Amino acid sequence: MLARRILVGFLIILNLFLFFRLIWSxxxxxxxMTLRNRYEQxxxxxxxxxxxxxxxxxxxxxxxxxxxxxxxxxxxRLKYVKDNEILYLLPEESDKPLGDGADDKKD
Numbered sequence: 001m002l003a004r005r006i007l008v009g010f011l012i013i014l015n016l017f018l019f020f021r022l023i024w025s026x027x028x029x030x031x032x033m034t035l036r037n038r039y040e041q042x043x044x045x046x047x048x049x050x051x052x053x054x055x056x057x058x059x060x061x062x063x064x065x066x067x068x069x070x071x072x073x074x075x076x077r078l079k080y081v082k083d084n085e086i087l088y089l090l091p092e093e094s095d096k097p098l099g100d101g102a103d104d105k106k107d
Contacts, residue, residue, distance in 0.1 A: 023029045062069045074080050081087045 021028065025031070063073065079087060079089070
């Protein structure tokens, strides 16, 4: 009878040890949840890169085949103009105020 109690006690302690190891060890439940979240983040990044890759592939295909699109891209990105056209380049919008007193320094 005493041997049976010792065996049951030992098995309970062993089960508690294994339970805590299952939850809190380096390969336990919390580590699994952390790795799962990291996997989902990386999968989202891969999906974003795949979408961007598809967009760029379509853009390349269009640039190779569509003359009007080629002209549009060249005009927008490289600032090319046709004969008898005038190109006005305006400064980019910034945080600086415009108008009277824009150059005044405030101390």
